[in-house]
Amino acid sequence: MKKRIIIGISGATGLQYGIRALELLKEQDVETHLVVSKASELVRTYETDMKHEELMSMADVIYPTADVGAAIASGSFKTLGMLIAPCSVKTMSEIASGITSSLLSRAADVVLKERRRLVLLFRETPLHLGHLRSMTQVTEMGGIIMPPVPAFYLRPQSVDEIVTHTVARALDLFGFDIDVPRWNHDHKAQLP
Structure with a gap:
């Protein structure tokens, strides 16, 4: 069976993280399943010149956010897990509470209940206590x-180097080996 991963893109700033994840995964032997929130469509117009169709064409399979009966909404559909990049406060809070209002949060909920990997590139700062509690709940x-x-x-x-390194580190958590510079104990000595 081909390896599959779900990529979620929520309405937080940082759409480039989701785009880069899809680009890096094209080089891997993995099938990408994409779900994009309505709010992320607005962010796409603010942060990129990319058209909706271009973004959708980057994934192997795409799902409308309202399709709560999609394959990725079922635990019987096997995946490596889900990366939400970027992840908004709303999306993280829905996941933390277990109240899923869209396919984006439903797919994440399924990943958790099936004990698969869920990684949230959470994009918010500064944080208040509610954010921290939601982060704790998702972690627990x-x-x-x-x-x-x-x-x-x-x-x-x-900025591209920063985005690529961050996304590669996130994909490390799923077992992908993306070729990016890595820290090593000699690194400091190599710097001028």
Whole structure:
């Protein structure tokens, strides 16, 4: 059976993380299943020149967010798990509460109940206590909260390098080996 992963894109800023995940996964032997929130469509117009059709063409299978009967809404549909990049407060809060109003949060809920990997590139700052409690709940349920924090020890030269490294680290959590610079104990000595 071909390996599958679900990519969710919510309405937080940082659509580039989801786009880069789809690009990097094209190079892997994996089938990508994409669900995009309504709010992310608005963010797409603010943050990129990419057309809706271009984004959709990057995935092997796409689902409308209202299709709660889709394959990814069932635990019997086997996947490696789900990466939500970026993940908004609304999406994370729905997942934390178990109240799923769309296929995006339903698919994440299914991933958790099946004890599969769920990684949320949570895009919000600063945080209030409600955010922290939701992050704790998702973590206690088995999810991984991964704010997209840049690794400046790599001395990135572009935003693209920062995005690529962050997404590669997120995909590490699913067992993918993406070729990006990595920290090693000699790295500090190599810097001028």
